[in-house]
Amino acid sequence: MAGDLPFEKPLVEMRKKIAELKQFGVEKEIDFSDEIARLEERYRLLEEEIYSNISPSQKMHLARHHGRPTSLDLIGLIFTDFIELHGDRLFGDDLAVVGGIGKLEGIPVTVIGHQRGKDTKDNIARFFGSPHPEGFRKALRLMQQADKFRRPIITFIDTKGAYPGNTAEERGQSEAIARNLREMSGLGVPVVCVVIGEGGSGGALAMAVGNRVLMLEHAIYSVISPNGAASILWKDASKADQAAEAMKITADDLLAMEVIEEVIPEPKGGAHRDYESTASAIKDVIVRHLHDLAGLDADELKEDRYRKFRKIGEFAESQAAEEVFSEEPALSPE
Amino acid sequence: MFKDLFQKKRKYATVPSQRLEQTKEPAEGERPKREIPEGLMSKCPKCGSIQYSKELEKNLKVCSECGHHLRLNAPERIAVTLDPGSFIEFDAGMKSVDPLGFPGYSTKLEQQQLKSGQIDAVITGQGSIGGHPVIAAVMNFEFFTGSMGSVVGEKITRAIEEATEKKLPLIIFSTSGGARMQESILSLMQMAKTSAALARFGESGGLYISVITDPTTGGVSASFATLGDINIAEPGAVFGFAGRIVIEQTIRQKLPDDFQTAEFNLQHGQLDMVVHRKEMRSTLSKILELHDVKGGF
Numbered sequence: 001m002a003g004d005l006p007f008e009k010p011l012v013e014m015r016k017k018i019a020e021l022k023q024f025g026v027e028k029e030i031d032f033s034d035e036i037a038r039l040e041e042r043y044r045l046l047e048e049e050i051y052s053n054i055s056p057s058q059k060m061h062l063a064r065h066h067g068r069p070t071s072l073d074l075i076g077l078i079f080t081d082f083i084e085l086h087g088d089r090l091f092g093d094d095l096a097v098v099g100g101i102g103k104l105e106g107i108p109v110t111v112i113g114h115q116r117g118k119d120t121k122d123n124i125a126r127f128f129g130s131p132h133p134e135g136f137r138k139a140l141r142l143m144q145q146a147d148k149f150r151r152p153i154i155t156f157i158d159t160k161g162a163y164p165g166n167t168a169e170e171r172g173q174s175e176a177i178a179r180n181l182r183e184m185s186g187l188g189v190p191v192v193c194v195v196i197g198e199g200g201s202g203g204a205l206a207m208a209v210g211n212r213v214l215m216l217e218h219a220i221y222s223v224i225s226p227n228g229a230a231s232i233l234w235k236d237a238s239k240a241d242q243a244a245e246a247m248k249i250t251a252d253d254l255l256a257m258e259v260i261e262e263v264i265p266e267p268k269g270g271a272h273r274d275y276e277s278t279a280s281a282i283k284d285v286i287v288r289h290l291h292d293l294a295g296l297d298a299d300e301l302k303e304d305r306y307r308k309f310r311k312i313g314e315f316a317e318s319q320a321a322e323e324v325f326s327e328e329p330a331l332s333p334e
Numbered sequence: 335m336f337k338d339l340f341q342k343k344r345k346y347a348t349v350p351s352q353r354l355e356q357t358k359e360p361a362e363g364e365r366p367k368r369e370i371p372e373g374l375m376s377k378c379p380k381c382g383s384i385q386y387s388k389e390l391e392k393n394l395k396v397c398s399e400c401g402h403h404l405r406l407n408a409p410e411r412i413a414v415t416l417d418p419g420s421f422i423e424f425d426a427g428m429k430s431v432d433p434l435g436f437p438g439y440s441t442k443l444e445q446q447q448l449k450s451g452q453i454d455a456v457i458t459g460q461g462s463i464g465g466h467p468v469i470a471a472v473m474n475f476e477f478f479t480g481s482m483g484s485v486v487g488e489k490i491t492r493a494i495e496e497a498t499e500k501k502l503p504l505i506i507f508s509t510s511g512g513a514r515m516q517e518s519i520l521s522l523m524q525m526a527k528t529s530a531a532l533a534r535f536g537e538s539g540g541l542y543i544s545v546i547t548d549p550t551t552g553g554v555s556a557s558f559a560t561l562g563d564i565n566i567a568e569p570g571a572v573f574g575f576a577g578r579i580v581i582e583q584t585i586r587q588k589l590p591d592d593f594q595t596a597e598f599n600l601q602h603g604q605l606d607m608v609v610h611r612k613e614m615r616s617t618l619s620k621i622l623e624l625h626d627v628k629g630g631f
Contacts, residue, residue, distance in 0.1 A: 162556075164576030164584050169594060170602050173575040177556040178529060185530035186537070201513075202525060202556045202575070209526050223513045223522040223553070228580075232515065247518045248434050257433070259519050306530050310491070312523040313484030318427035 003067045003272060007058045011050060014043050051268055054218065056250050057241035060226055062218040063198045067272035069279070070129075071098055071113025071156040074196060077279030078286070079104055079111060087138060091171060094135030095126045096163070097207075099142040101151070105287055110146035112139045112207060113156030116197070130163040133176035136206050140180050147187050152290055155207045157195040160225055162203030177206040184209035185305055188298030192289050194264070194282055195219040195251075196271070211305050212289045213259070215251035216278070217266040221259075222249040259312060261289070378402055380570075394611045403568045403611055405548055407450070408457045408474035411507055415615055416470065421461035425492060430454055430485045432516070439516040442478070450476040454485040455510070458493040460502070464619030466626070469497035471506045473547075473554070479511035482554055486514075487524025490558060494531040503541040503622055508559035512552020525557035532561050541625045543618065546573045546596070546605070564621060565605045567596035568614070573604070 004012050018039050025032040054062070062068070075082055079102030087093040099112035114131065117123030131139075139155075146153045162173055184191065184207075193210035199221030215221060224232075229247060230239035248254075251263040264285050267274035296304060376387045380402035390397070394414050395404040406414065412421055432439045447453060455477040460469055471493045473480045490506065497504040513521035535542060544562030546555075549572035556575050559565075567573055574594035582589055592598050596608045609617045 162575060164580045166581055166585060166587075166589060166593065169574050169576065169581065172560075172602070172604050174555040174573075175560045175604060177575070178525075178558070178560040181526050181529035181557055182533045182536075182561055185526070185533045201522065202553060205522055205526055206556075209530070221519060223518050224515055229515050246434070246437055247515070249518065254519055257519065259523060306534070309523060309526045309530055312527060313488050313520055314431050314433040314517075315484045315488055316429045316431050317425070318429065 003065060005058065005061050005065070007050065007054070007061075008269070011043070011047055014039065014046060018043065047268065055245065056220070056248075056253075057226070057244040059218045059250050060198075060220050060240070060244045062270045062272075063220045065270060065272050068197050069271055069275045070118065071115050071158060071196065073275055074156060074279050074282060075100075075102065075111055075113065077276060078283045079109070080106075082111070085142060088134040088141055090137055091134045094132050094138060096129050096131040096159070097135035097139050099139060104152075104154070104283070104290070107152075108149075109152045109154055110142055111154045111156070112142055113196075114159040114204075114207065116158060127163050129159045130161060131159065131203055131206075132163050132165075132168045133171045133173050136162075136176040136180050136203075139207050140183055143184065143187060143191075147189050150189060152190040152192070152293075153187065153210075154286055155191070155193045155210065157193060157199045157204045157208050157219075157221070158197035159200050159203045160198055161200035162206070177202045180206040181209055185309070186302060187305075188301060190290055190293040190296070190301055191305065192286050192293075194286065195221050195260075196282075198225075200225055209305065209309065211293055211301060211308065212261045213308075214262045214264055214285060214289070215254060215260050216264050216271060216282070217251055218270050219251055220244070220249040221251075221254055222247050257312075379404065396611050401569065401610075403548065403570055405475055405509070407476045408452065408472040408507075411472045411547075412457065412461070412470070414611070415507070415618070416461040416463055416468075417465065421459050421470070423457060423459040424496065425458060425489050426453070428454065428485050428489055430483055430517075433484070433520055434516070434518055436516040436518070442516070446478045450474065452477045454478075454489075455480045455482070456486045456489050458489045460496070460500075463505075463615060463622060466619060466622035467502055468622065469493050469500070469502050469504045471504075473507060473509045475509040475511075475549070478514065480509045480554070481511050481514035481521075482524050483514035483517040483521050484524065486510075487521070487527050490528050491524075491531045494528065494535050494558075497540055497542075498531075498535045498538050501538070501540065503543065503625065504535060505543045505545060505618065506558055506562075507545045507547055508550045508554050509547045510550055510552065510554035510559075512554060521553065525553050528558045529561060532558055536563075541622075543621060545614070545618075547571050549573070551575065551577060551594075560604070562606075564607075566607050566609050566614075566617070567599065567605050568611060569596055569608055571596045573599050 021032050082100055082102035084100040098115045102111055114129045115126050116129035117126045143153055191210040192212045193208040195215040197219055201224055226240040226244040227237045230243040231237040254260045255263055264281050267277050271278040375384050376390045377384050378397040381400035383399040430443055452474055456471055456473045458471040471490050542562050544559050544565045546559055546567040550559050551574055572594050599605045600608050
């Protein structure tokens with residue numbers, strides 16, 4: 001199968017063996033059906049073993065799989081009557097972010113997502129899914145529009161991070177992200193965010209301040225890409241796998257830390273193996289969470305979101321600080 | 335409750351000036367360029383001119399030759415900015431833990447505490463500037479490059495909430511390399527937490543002045559540092575989201591020297607003003623005064 005990852009190699013080899021045996025049986029007109037059945041059973045067991053023990057670094061590769069469904073793939077399968085809307089009204093239209101209005105089970109909603117390209121050309125046009133400030137500002141514009149018309153907001157998170165370029169800096173990358181964080185906290189409609197691939201740093205969070213934050217089973221979400229962490233911590237970007245293990249970036253890790261509310265199971269082998277069942281699983285979970293949130297008014301939704309993020313963080317508090325300062329100030333104001 | 339704990343005010347700003355040189359120690363085998371009695375003289379990291387440490391400190395650690403603003407640690411910043419004796423610290427005993435069991439984090443925390451004499455990368459509290467009461471949060475680059483983990487996020491959020499409750503102006507002096515990797519996703523979430531607290535503070539009508547000092551990047555620049563009603567930076571302060579090296583690798587071009595400086599940001603509309611350290615107290619005081627009266631006529 002195309003796009004197999006290194007850890008799937010034993011499965012690939014076994015599939016090859018089964019196919020060869022089948023072929024051989026046909027050519028020589030020998031009945032191998034017992035052997036084939038036995039091999040297929042062993043294949044199922046091996047598959048079970050491999051896919052139920054996917055390590056964080058293997059998940060990182062799954063989350064970045066080129067065949068993984070993108071926001072637009074999922075939007076097409078989950079929503080009806082989708083109309084894409086463009087532009088931030090300030091500078092341009094960043095194709096690394098897509099958004100618009102569609103219907104979910106007949107109810108109008110606003111849906112926004114990071115958009116990776118499907119091929120090299122598309123990826124270049126979409127900056128590999130890494131937004132400039134205008135991408136975040138487009139997202140915010142559409143969210144505020146949703147707020148005005150009382151539409152629930154669904155966001156799909158799938159980015160390596162905000163675009164690290166001079167043009168992005170000149171136009172206020174920091175400000176665009178920070179503003180989204182602040183403004184999203186004040187939205188009076190339900191906000192449900194789903195990390196579908198890679199949730200990379202501030203560029204992911206800038207569209208993920210939701211009442212509910214959910215993750216696909218093999219999605220990852222972290223403060224810095226494992227590659228970036230490895231190059232800073234160990235001066236070696238090739239230690240990304242090691243960093244991925246240390247950083248607790250998987251959906252299960254984030255669920256345990258109460259950063260996300262739910263993990264959405266993926267088809268065996270990952271979302272790229274079956275778009276439709278992936279989309280349908282996501283849809284069911286989003287609909288359930290929107291039903292849960294339906295009873296809350298605007299203020300309660302804001303309060304719910306505030307509380308969700310307010311409680312995140314681990315620290316220790318002691319009664320008195322250590323005496324670490326010495327006696328006399330060396331500097332004094334003029 | 336806090337009062338009882340923290341009334342016994344500590345004296346701030348007592349960092350021997352030789353610490354500045356420690357980072358600049360010559361590599362082994364390299365001949366030290368000049369023999370300077372430790373602590374007596376200081377060298378400007380920008381122009382290299384040598385000056386008396388005492389003179390430099392009197393000059394608020396601004397180089398008398400080139401005007402370069404040397405980094406201040408949090409106690410020094412409090413000493414040169416707030417009214418003497420006015421500062422009462424909040425949450426002084428709050429400490430980082432190692433929530434992920436991240437390799438080497440606990441040891442690194444201890445080393446940072448020993449090196450900087452600080453418990454974590456921010457000091458928060460209440461004080462006054464030119465007689466105007468303020469809630470202040472002052473970050474410390476000396477501690478773990480000012481990185482924001484749970485402690486920084488929590489202390490800043492509590493300070494913002496305190497300002498909201500007491501209806502006092504808020505000033506945050508930022509300096510940070512970004513989010514603290516060793517706390518991974520928990521660090522990232524501090525960006526959302528602090529920004530949400532600022533949204534509430536803003537709704538209540540509170541004044542927030544963000545003072546950006548060298549350097550302010552990453553998760554701090556992309557959260558509270560840019561969200562001031564008024565954003566001020568010190569001259570030459572590096573302020574941006576992505577690091578220069580990462581950007582140069584992305585665009586495969588060399589960036590101009592002034593890229594991401596305060597002046598660059600002022601030119602690109604990201605700042606209200608660039609203020610010399612000597613003028614900072616009076617500028618803040620003036621802004622606070624202009625906000626004393628709300629409404630009018």
